[in-house]
Amino acid sequence: MAQPTQASKSCTLRKLIPACCSTNFTPRVVKFHFNISSKIENITERLQDLQRKKSELNLMIEHVGDTRSRRTGDERSPSTSLVDEYSGFYAESIVPHRNSLFKARHSTFIRHKYDGSQKFEAFSRAPKLRTFLPLPVFETRSWQNFYLTNHVIYDLLPQLHVLRVLSLSGYNISQLPNAIGNLKHLRYLNVSGTTIEQLPESVSELFNLQTLLLRDCRRLTKLPKNTGNLVNLRHLDIAGTTELQEMPLGLCKMTSLQTLSKIVLGRGMxxxxxxxxxxxxxxxxxxxxxxxxxxxxxxxxxxxxxxxxxxxxxxxxxxxxxxxxxxxxxxxxxxxxxxxxxKRLGVKHYGGLEFPSWLGDPSFSHLEHVLLNGCRDCTSLPSLGHLPSLKVLHISGIEGVKSVGNELYGVGCPQVRDAFPSLETLKFVDMVSWEEWYTNFNNDDGKLGKVFPRLRKLIIAGCPNLINISLPRLPSILVLKISQCQEVLLTSMVSIACATSTLEIREISGLVQLHEGITQFLGARLEVLVIQQCNELVSLWQGDAACHNLVNTRNVAVSECSGLVSLVGEEGQELPPNLEKLEIWSCVNLEKLPKRLKSLKSLRLLSISHCPRVIILSTTIEEDAQSNINDGKAEDFMIESFSQLEALTIYGHPSLVAFPLGQRIPTTLKRLYFEPSENMEPDSEEMWLPKSAAPSPLLESIIISSWANLKFLPGSLFKFVHLTSLYISSCSGLESFPEREGFPPSLQRLYIGDCVNLKYLIPDDDRHQMQGLASLLELTIYNCPSLEWFPRRCWPPNLTTLVIEGDIKRPSSGAKQRGWDPQRLPASLADLEIIGGASGVVELFYNCLELKKNHSLASLRISKFKNVESIPTGLLRRLTFLESLEIWDCPKFRSLPRGLLPTLSCLQIGGCPVLQQRCSKEKGDYWPLIANIPCVEIDDPDSDELTAA
Known part of the structure; x- marks a missing residue:
């Protein structure tokens, strides 16, 4: 079949979305990008998928009040979309004026985090709407909440009497009004992914309803008791409704049902x-x-x-x-x-002694995925080797099985020459009684048949008694994962899966090292090696043969192996020569790094974290001094040798005695995460960057934490011309930042936390230096009680996020009695968070904040202010574009600007008893002003949870 051209794809897009293809575009509606072709292709594919799904729904089409007879295939899409002033409407009129709204039939709009009343002002003038559809139709980002104003749910929707399609999926709504039952023409109702606990009983009166989608409504506890009356319902999707424990009676009457994702038996069902x-x-x-x-x-x-x-x-x-x-x-x-x-079958917690005879019958020729979970009393596995299309097999928690052999493969079946001919993934978990796994599989003609010829991934976990393995070699296996088993199983499986490229092992009993037999079987095909929680492991291997065998290993990760003393068994031995990633984490007894670590020319990522006994030195330390440290256990650490290194993490090392930047930095380095020992002294600026060393052109991120003796950040920091993120934390000795050169102009994110002696970010005589940081977007200051804040107007001009938390220092001079000049924040600021400290100085700073005229502040969060009662005047008069307001733990806060409240999209309040009372649902004097805010969450003093108003 020929692939569609770009022109045909664009044509398809215009047909499917007439609203996006009108010739009446204005620059305010659409901005063309260079990647428009790829976007058209992506949108086209998604729309074609939606069109396919729509055809599967078989929705009935009726034309109420329309004397023209139309066949389904003759229907034309609306010719014009009023996307400019009335975003989302599809109108059947060519002239895009206000009167055309009365004729509008369909509306779509992009779902945003907060959808307030202003977005739907035009909808009230479109009483004939048949479609109310936020996009995307199925919101899959379950981690993100979306909020919809109550005005839509309780005021707007009940007025749309001819509505056919209604979707509220993905919104954080907990209930629907009883008036939903008045939408008699409704065919499609989608509330998937909402927080609804139960539907109103009136839903069972929507006799024309064909589709009801409740997928992932994780708080839904029951359906309307008369749901069985919905005899025209074709699709009832209740997958992911984990709290739904009962079903309404009368399902047998719903003979039109095509989709019923689950049925919960009990209570008459x-x-x-x-x-x-x-x-x-x-x-x-x-x-x-x-x-x-x-x-x-x-x-x-x-x-x-x-x-x-x-x-x-x-x-x-x-x-x-x-x-x-x-x-x-x-x-x-x-x-x-x-x-x-x-195609897919799952059996969970079945209590019989054996599986049914039909399970594994070759007539199930389409079966691709089988899951057998928690059937603990079964003493044998079903004969699944006959299934010609089976690709994935998961078996777990079958405690009665001691032996797996020919019964699994289906010996003697004349239709099958090979066992599991299509299987790609095989997983055994928690088979605690399993002792042996063998095969003696013969074809019907007596010849030895193939077993698992296409197996790609094998996982064995929680099988501590499995030691007897008699399987042929399986060269197709690429991924082998073994955990909570014995070392003898590991050795056997490595010899069987002789072409493995990824090996992950965890909690292997008896594993002291990967002996030569294991590394020889793994050979040159192994690319990834992961070892976790093998506490008996002393070293990875012994002898040079391992490196010769593992010549193509690219990634090695070792974590939580408390018995590990050395990565390699003897002095002079090496790691795989082509290693690109080496990660060592929480190996508390690790003492030695390989002497030849510096010979790894291909290394791109090096991470050594929480290994307190490893001593890392720079090459500037004298050789005889090295030998006196920790009985000669200190190792050479030459970062400059890693010519391809991109990321370096050295964290949680009390024995780290030299700063790696004191060497020549690889020109490829992009990310540095560094936490030295407490007694490490920064002797000079050359510890950061020697005069003979060129600046790293690619370094983008530096994180330095818990360096108590660090007193300054030198001017050489300025030489990192592509540095975008600088994170300094818990450096109690830090007093200043670069005095002459300042920060790199490329800096985008700056975080400074728990630097209790930091006095200033910029020197007093260079107060406009911050204004030169045109790239700085995010600035966070946390608990720096000695820090004297910025003079007036000296803010980075393009700052979008500002967070100040904890204590700062009252300035020695300033305006009037408060000791502060007015702090006029940049117009670019979008997010502002101010959190008070014990001294109360931040409260004074907060009261001096001002906004410029053309500001863009969208989010304001204030908390832990003991004496603040309201929003300061300097902020208040410029908050016309504020979307989100959060106030926490301000016990004296008592008033909010009434003119601001109706325009908010999010209001969250907690620890403010007076304000909480004024905002209480139906009772507080602020409630009429906030009732239609999409997200209103007021802390209930009688509950441990935040409750939505």
Missing amino acids: GVNELRGLSNLKGALSIIGLHIVMDTEDAREANLTCKQRLEELELVWCSDFDDSRNKLLEKEVIDLLKPSTNL
Whole structure:
């Protein structure tokens, strides 16, 4: 099939989104970018996928009040979109004026973090809207909250009487109004990913509803009791509703259902409710099968006839008490045989002694993924080797299995010449009784058959008794992960998986080192080696043969191996010569680094963290001095030898006695994270950058932490011309920053924290130096009680984020009695956070803040102010664009600007008893002003949780 050209893709895009292809664009609507072609391609692919999904929904189309007869294929998209003034409307009028809103039928808009009332002002003039659709349709970023004004939910939506499609997915809404039941024409309702706990009963009166999506509503506890009345419902998606413990009765009446992602048995809901749902397709999870007491119910479910089901999950209770009936559960699972069109199957906590005979039948030719979890009483595994399409097999928690052999492969099946011919991923977890794994697989003609010919990834975890392995070599395995097992298993599996490129091992009992047999089997194909929590490990290997064998190993990571003393067994031995990444973390007894570490010319990342006994020296230390430190255990550390190094982390080393920047810095270095020993003294500026050394042209980030004796940051810091991030923390001796040269002009982020003796960022006689930092965007000052703040107007001109927390010093001279000049913040500032300290000086600074006329402040957060009662006048008169306001732990704070409140998108208050009372729901005098703010969260003094108003 020919690939679509760029022109055809653009044409498709114009057809699918007429709103984005109008010839009436203005510069205010669309800004073209150089990468528009790739964006069109990406959008086109996504829209085609949405169009495919839409066709699968089979939504009925009706034209209410339209005398023109239309076939579905003849419908034309609206010709004009009023995207300029009325963003998101698709109108059926060519002239984009206000009156055309009355004719608008469909609306879409981009979902933002806060969607307030102003965004929907025009919607009230479009009473004939049929579509209310935020984009993207399915919001997958579950970690991010989106907030919608109550005005939409309680005022706007009930007025849209002809609405067909309504989506509120991804918004942080906890309930829908009962008036939702008045939207009689509604076909599609999507509240996926919201915080809704239960739907109003009136939803069961939406008799035209065809699609109800509740996916990932993790707080949903129940559905309306009359949900069964929705006889036209085709799609009910309740996947991810972990708190949903019961289902409404009458599901068997919903014979149009095509999607039912799960059914929870109990409280009158039996598995036989599935009997009439012959149109089900996609995925189905049946939860609570342990309550089935009559096998006839399982027979009536008639899963075999549900030909369009592709995924099935059968779930019993995880509690194996005396009430469980092994024989009954075996009969039930026998009768729950699905259609042979199944692609994915999961069986969880099944209590029978053996799996059903249909599981593994070759007739399941489409089955690709099988999960068997927690079926602890089963004594053998099903014969799955016959399944021709099986790609992924996960087996876990089957405690009764002691031996795995020919029964798994399906010996004697005439249809199959190889066992598991398509399997790519195999995982065994928590098989605590498993002792042996063997194969003696013969074809029907008596010849030895192949086993796992395409296996790429093998994981064995929590199998402490597995020691007897008799398998043929499996050269197709590329990833091998073994954990909580014995060393003998590791040795056996490495010899079997002889072409492994990634080896990850964790908690291997009896592993002292990777002996020559292991490294020889791994050989030149190994690229990644990860070792974790192997406490008996003394060294990685012994002898030079390992390096010769592991010649292509690129990444080595060793962590939490408390017995590790040396990376290599003997003096003079090496690490793999082509190593690019070396990470050592929390090996508390590690004493030695290889002498030839500096010979690793390809090393790009070096990280040594929380290894307190390793002594790291610079080459400037005399040789005889080195030999006197810690009985000769100190090792040469020549950072300048790593000509390709890009990232260096040295952290948590009380024995670090020299600063690595005292050597020639590799010109490739980009990131440095450094925490030295407490007694390390910075002797001179050359410790940072020797006069003979050229500045590192690529260094972008420096993090220095817990250097008590550091007193200054020298001017050579200015030579790092691409430095964008500087993070200085817990350097109690630091008194000043570069006095002559100042900070690099490329600096974008500056963090200074817990530097208790820091006196100034810039010298008093060069107060405009900060204004030269045109690239600085983020500035954070945390707990610097000796710091005297900036003079008036001396702020970086393009600063967007400013955070001041803890104590700072009251200036020795200043305006009037407060000791502060007015602090006029830059117009570019978008986020401001001020957190008070014990001395109260920050409160005085806060009261002197001012904003310029053309400011862009969007977020203000203040907290821990004992005496502050309101927002200072200098800020208040310029807060017309503020979106988010947070006030925490300000016990005397009592008032907010009334004119500001309705324009906010987010208001959060806690630890302010007077203000909390004034903002209380339905009762406080501020409530009418804040009721429609998308995000209102007021701390409840009687609860440990933050509650939404």
